[in-house]
Amino acid sequence: MPTPRPVRGFNTTSPAERTLRYLLLVLVLLLTIGPFLWQLSTSLKGPGEDIYTRAPSLLPQSPTLGNYLKVAQTVPVWDYALNSLTVAAITVVGNTVGATAAGFALARLRFRGGRLVLGLLLATLVLPGEVTIVSQYVTVRSLGLADTLVGVALPGAIGMLNVLLMRTAFLALPADLDAAAIVDGANVWQRLVHIALPNVRGMLSVIVIFSFIGAWDDFLWPLIVLTDPDKYTLTVGLQYLNGTFSANPRLIAAGTMIAFLPIVIVFGTLQRFFFKGVEEGAVKG
Template identity: 45%
Template sequence: MTTLTTTAAPVRRDRRPRWRDYGRPRELVVRYLLLLFVLAITVGPLIWQFLASLKGVNEDVFGRNASLLPHQPTLRAYREVFGQVPVDTYITNSLIVVVLSVTSQLLFSTTAGYMLSKPAWKGRRAVWVLLIASMMFPFESIMVSLFLSIHDLGLVDNLVGVWLPGFVGAINVMLMRGAFLAVPREIEDSAMLDGAGEWQRFRYLYLPSAWGAIMVVTINTFISAWDDFLWPLIVLRSDSHFTLTLGLARLQSSSFGYDQRVVMAGSVISVVPVLVLFAITQRWFYRGVASGAVKF
């Protein structure tokens, strides 16, 4: 009697990609040089500002004798910023504008994008054309008319006047429309057969599928509202209503004794919240961008 013996097939391990798998050496060198160049012109100024803010009084920020790294790092400039201007008040005002902007953008862009993603209804094409046409006019061309409208509403020197012109953006509506168009029609038909109403389909079917696009809208709105300088400069008057970017710009005036290190420290302070938000939500941000952002 013979015994049949079977030998297990060797387990095939996944081979890790080597550097040769990414292209020819010459192509890799060119690719990484381009990436380093883009990194230098985008992140380089921020790193330089941070290093300059750490320099002492006797160290030069500009000029031939200036060095990139501080010889005696100190936080004096940051203490000067918090001592010269009410940073906590400016941050609170900026957060109020940001919360109002993000809330209105999410509310109106999701609902408008949902309606525009639906099959043809009367007036849908006209709304779509007007939406695209509104993106062709730069903000500076309508700035005067916006200010006159805000003035007639009595919202000058009011944070609501800062928020109101940007309560919804056409690009965000288009982004949400593209995300909703990616939902298969068959899934919605199945939900309708199960008795799901319009609001239930929107809440439990479309919104969860567009989570990546929602995060993109949130981050873009936060950055634009937080970094906005021109419109708050036009609308706001009193120091107690200044946003962070507008309030920190006062550090460049002669009344505070213009110090380049203090100005650099103020710039770094205004950028930190944006960096923290992006570091926390970057996974959803890239997923939303890669999922097919805008679909016409």
């Protein structure tokens, strides 16, 4: 009798398939990390190194931090960074508190007009930000918040997408948790703080990361609201580098890295909570 051929399972892969996967992962890694490494390398190269050679070198011949020092001496980059940090902090706190409260209300509470509110939230996601930017500016100006950091942070203080993400996370919790808490005499606030929040920390970390990145990288809205150069955020203030150092890409790369590093720090700090929440699932067991 001929020997039966082994049947491959769904989770088994051949060496050729495994090699192809690794090659694709390496390609994606190069496309993602490559520009960052090139900017970092350019920012560390000294004035004597030619960055326009036919065969460019990724490793600087004589690494130096002088480009960063020159950027800080010429442009008030640390003041701009502090302004961006203020805007990002307001945005993160607003989304953390507001999106959590709104998402919990839409997911776990029953009130008149709840479906209408949910429909309005979904409708706002259809409109691009450029459509509402004029009305946002008129609103901010009427509140007396034009040319202020609070006016920059206010439109993004509660993102509708973040509200829907938190609603989805709260909906994933079993209804028996709420029922048991109500039987024990817990009010709405206690159910949110002691039962719901500990089980959605992964989604909350995602909202914090996305809110910080969105506020830190925003360029168009701060450019419209702010007129005082002392209140510029980092993305707006770094545009001076394109005019001041247009012939020196080393300094432009150094300014870009200064703006990029806080994002790496925030993501590196919170990513473990995100992956931990994904591994544990919606409910701790």
